[in-house]
Amino acid sequence: MTNFTPRFSSQSEALNGEDANVWAVSDRAHELADKGEDVIFLCVGDPNFDTPEPILDFARARLGVGRTHYSPAAGEPMLRRAIADIESKVSPHPCNPDDVVVFPGGTNAIYGVLACLLNPGEEIVIPEPMYIGYVPICDALRLSVKRVTCPAETDFAFDIEAIKATISEQTRVVMINTPVNPTGAMATPEQLRELAAYCRERNIWLVCDEVYSMITFAHRHTSLRTAAESLDNIVVVDGLSKSHAMSGWRLGWAVARGPLIDRLVAFAGATIFGCPQFIQEAAAFALEFDSYFVKQMRDAYQKRRDLIVERIGKISGLSCYSPEAGMFVMVDVSKVSASGQVFAEALLDAERVSVLPGAPFGSSSINHVRLTLAADEAELSRALDRIEHFVTSGNRQVG
Ligand SMILES: Cc1ncc(COP(=O)(O)O)c(C=O)c1O
Incomplete structure (x- = not known):
């Protein structure tokens, strides 16, 4: 019997070539967490709120009527x-x-x-x-x-x-x-x-x-x-x-x-x-x-943004601007690391905080890392303590 040789469309080939590096730090963070390590994830843009209860109730009711x-x-x-x-x-x-x-x-x-x-x-x-x-x-x-x-x-x-x-x-x-x-x-x-x-x-x-x-x-x-x-x-x-x-x-x-x-x-x-x-x-x-709960979530994101911006502003070597919108803060790490990628990898190694390097978003953010607002203030504070320790203790990789 001859061997079956799988052949694929050029579309699936194109998708197969997706840059594996994008989620490399995050994947490693998950592996560490699976081994029981205390990892803080600040990499994804998935809201950490539950879908508001009235929406759940409505969906259940519509399921109930077929x-x-x-x-x-x-x-x-x-x-x-x-x-x-x-x-x-x-x-x-x-x-x-x-x-x-x-x-x-x-x-x-x-x-x-x-x-x-x-x-x-x-x-x-x-x-x-x-x-x-x-x-x-x-x-x-x-x-x-x-x-x-x-x-x-x-x-x-x-x-x-x-x-x-x-x-x-x-x-x-x-x-x-x-x-x-x-x-x-x-x-x-x-x-x-x-x-x-x-x-x-x-x-x-x-x-x-x-x-x-x-x-x-x-x-x-x-x-x-x-x-x-x-x-x-x-x-x-x-x-x-x-x-x-x-x-x-x-x-x-x-x-x-x-x-x-x-x-x-x-x-x-x-x-x-x-x-x-x-x-x-x-x-x-x-x-x-939606006006009530959308506002509640928006207010929470704003507080989280302010917390990150304030804390990053106090860490010598790091800087960020205050974003007008969205769920992320971009932190400039150029004074302490060769790139966002180097910073993100070393931060995970030293402090078990997972952030996303800026390079996959575009060449202009190569020296940045992205922090998500989809974590509550206590979690963000813990992460920022670790980031501060990382930068000030000289653990970071310069060069
Ligand atoms: C700018 C932007 N567009 C689209 C999407 C995809 O959203 P959806 O969950 O609706 O597919 C995202 C998700 O992160 C996003 O950031």
Whole structure:
């Protein structure tokens, strides 16, 4: 008998090549924890709050009445209406439930949107530091990614001129994220309006990932959909993972206009065939009755941010700015370590604190590490004590 030789698609080959280094420190931290070591994890952006009880109750009730069957590919009307109502409330452009397509999470919504907009080899422009999850999506779709550097010296501020300068004749899509993971930077309404118009004039789609839209501190987020004058070339992605502590429910959506919606619905039909009914209905409930608990979580994140910023500011050799939004603080370690990677590895070795090196987010954050706000204040204080000890005791690896 001849041997079976497995052959794979180029798409799966592309995914297989994902940079294993991204989670190397975190993986090692888990191995140490499994062996019983006291490791503090400050690496992931998964909210450490439970999904609020009223949402759980609502989901249980919907399960109880048999909402466990197939759902329309575009999403349950109740949820599409709730999302459209929210969009209409803040935006000068009314939003219709038909403008909304529901996906199992923002990740899948982004995948679906990009799959509908670009062919393999075509060009997408993305500012960095950027969310690590964009890389496998672009790899799987075999896109040609042109990165726009937002330098550390400006606290990674959204740089519209740099984006414009990177756009070429070949660019099909510009994808931005505001507030940004990992930097917390936010685009202003004026920047969004200008970029939307600039892209539209050049027949380019502008996709905006807004999954941190509800976790902002000094001022509220403005959606691209609110800021843009015309919606023809605009796609907004959002979801409940972060704002409502519902990461495991896998619920996100895309808002767009016109023919793209038909394509997104067809894509969702082919690949997902509808998200669970009871989850979508609980999501609609969450969006309608969320003001109390979203604020509670936002306030908690703000206190945690302030705690980290204050403590880091007192550790000689480390520095950070105070992010406007999001769930992370970027710490500059350039004065004490050769790179964020070196710092993260040595910190785990010496103090058993797991942080994410900045390099995988982009070249401008190579000298940073990312600390999550998804840990309570006591845990953060413990971690910061260890970080302080690490830096001041000379345990760190310089060079
Ligand atoms: C910027 C950004 N976009 C999208 C996602 C994916 O979110 P979801 O859980 O909705 O797939 C994340 C998750 O960390 C993120 O940080």
